[in-house]
Amino acid sequence: MESKSKCKNHHIVMLPFMAHGHLIPFLALATQIYQKTGFKITIANTPLNIQYIRSTINSTHNEDKPTNFNLVELPFSAAAEYGLPPNTENSENLPLDLIGQFFAASATLKNPVRTLLSDIVAKDGQPPLCVISDVFFGWANDVAKSVGSVNVTFTTCGAYGTLAYTSVWMNLPYQRANSDEFHVPGFPEQYRFHFTQPHKFMREADGSDIWSKFMQAQISNSFKSFGFLCNTVEEFEPLGLELFRKFTNLPVWSIGPLLPHDLLKNGARNSSSGIVTTSTQRAGKKLGVSTEKCLQFLDLHGTNSVLYISFGSQNSINPSQMMQLAIALEESAKPFIWVIRPPVGFDRNSEFKPEWLPERFEERVTATKQGLLVRNWAPQLEILSHGSTGAFMSHCGWNSVMESLSQGVPIIGWPIAAEQAFDSKMLVEELRVSVELTRGTQSKVEWGEIKNVIELVMGLEGKGDEMRQKGMEIAKLIRQSVEENGSFFKALDDFVTNLLARVEDCR
Helix, strand or coil: CCCHHHHCCCEEEEECCCCHHHHHHHHHHHHHHHHHHCCEEEEEECHHHHHHHHHHHHHHCCCCCCCCEEEEECCCCCCHHHCCCCCCCCCCCCCHHHHHHHHHHHHHHHHHHHHHHHHHHHHHCCCCCEEEEECCCCCHHHHHHHCCCCEEEEECCCHHHHHHHHHHHHHCHHHHCCCCEECCCCCCCCCCEECCCCCHHHHCCCCCCHHHHHHHHHHHHHCCCCCEEECCCCCCCHHHHHHHHHHHCCCEEECCCCCCHHHHHCCCCECCCCCCCHHHHCCCCCCCCCHHHHHHHHHCCCCCCEEEEECCCCCCCCHHHHHHHHHHHHHHCCCEEEEECCCCCCCCCCCCCHHHCCCCHHHHHHHCCCEEEEECCCCHHHHHCECCEEEEEECCCHHHHHHHHHCCCCEEECCCCCCHHHHHHHHHHHHCCEEECCCCCCCCCCHHHHHHHHHHHHCCCHHHHHHHHHHHHHHHHHHHHCCCCCHHHHHHHHHHHHHHHHHHHHC
16 A cells, blocks of 8 residues: 555545444544555535534544545535425434435435535545445446546445445335345345335335335446445455355455444453443433443442443334333343433423333432433443443444444344344344344333343343354454454455556546
C-alpha cells in the first residue's frame, strides 16, 4: 500500500442511507479507512443526519479528531412530495407504513450528489478514488461513473442476511411457492425460508408496488458496482460470504467488525464496570439513562444473570406483546435492563404511559432491584460487555448482532423488519447462538412462552450453556480478526490495493 503521505491526495466520498443503523457503521468504516490510509474522507448526507454524525465525532474523538474528514450537507426537500411528515430526514420516527415512501424519496439525492462530485473534481483536479454508497443507493453507480470515479457498495448487514434480503427482493420467490416454505436463489437447494420471515411489505410485494420498484432498481444497480464491503467477519460467516460472492460475482470484502477495536482487544468481558467504551454517543444521541447507572445496576448482579432487552433504534412491539413480556419478566425473577419505547401504534416521541405495563410494574422492579427501564437509548455495548449480562433479547438488527457476538452473549431473537428474520435464521441454524421467540409485531405471544425461552437461554446448563460456549468461540474469532494481520486488516488492505490498482490502470 502507498504511504500515508502519498495517500493524502486520494479522496473517498461516502453516502450512507438515512437511518441510524446505517450512519453508525458508515462512520466507523470511514474512521478505519482514514486511520489506515490517511485518505481524505467526505461523508455526505442530509443536514439532520450530518448533525448526528458531527455530534458523534465530537463526543468520541475529543483528543484526536480526524483532520481530513469533511461532512457535507445535501439538500433534501422531497418529504411532502412523497407523503412524508415535514422535515423528515431519517427513518427513526417513521411508522413502518411510511418507510416505503421514505426509501423512494431518498433517490432524490442523486442530483445533489452529482453536483457534489463535480465540485470535488473541479477542486481536486481529479475524481474521487471511489464513492462508497449504501446498498439502497444503487443510483450512485451511474453518478460515480459520470465523473470518472467508481462506486463501491457497502452493506451494513452480514453476508447471509444481505444475500437473503436482496435475492428475495430481486426474485420474489414466495410468489411461485406451493407451500409456506420456499427456496431463495443463491442458497443451496435444500435451504428453505418460511413465508413469515420476509417482513410485511416484502410478503405483499408483487413487482409493481413502491417497495418493489425501489428495491429492485437500487439492488440491481448495486450489483454493477466495483465490489461490496460487508460488515462481517470472514471466520464466523464463511457460508454467507461464499454464497454472496457467487451470487454477485463481485469482490466482497469482509471489513467487520465495525466496533471499537480497543474494546475487542481487551479480551474477555469484565465482571464489573471497568470497561468504558465510546459507544455512549455512537449514534449521536442522548442516553435515556447514564452509563454509570447501567453499570451500577449490573454490578449488583452475578455473572451471566441479567437479561438485556432492546428492539433497536426504530422498533417497538405491540401493547399486548409488551404487557406479556413484562409479566414474563416478573414471573421469571430474572434481573433485566429493558430499553423501552411506546408500543406500535403510538407516537414514538410521546411520553411512555404506565398503562402499557402491568400496574405498578416499574415501581416494583425498581424497588427490588430486579429491573432497570431505560427510555429510548441505552449504552448498549457497555451493557453487553459487562460480565453480568447473560442474554440479549433482540430484534436481530445487524449492529446489535455484531455487538452481542463480539461479547459472546447469546440472543433471544424477536425479528421485526428489514432483513432481521434472515439474520435470526442464521443465528439459530448456522451459528447456534440464538433461540427465536417470535416474529414481528402482529404475532400473539403469551407470557408463559416468553418465560420458558428466557429460562432456556439463560440456563447455566443444557441449551443455554451450549449457546454461551458457542458465543465465546465466536467472540474469540472476532477479537482475532482485529489483531495485527487479522482478517479485518487483510480485507481492508486488499480493498485499498484494488482501488489503487484501478487508478494505475486508468493512467
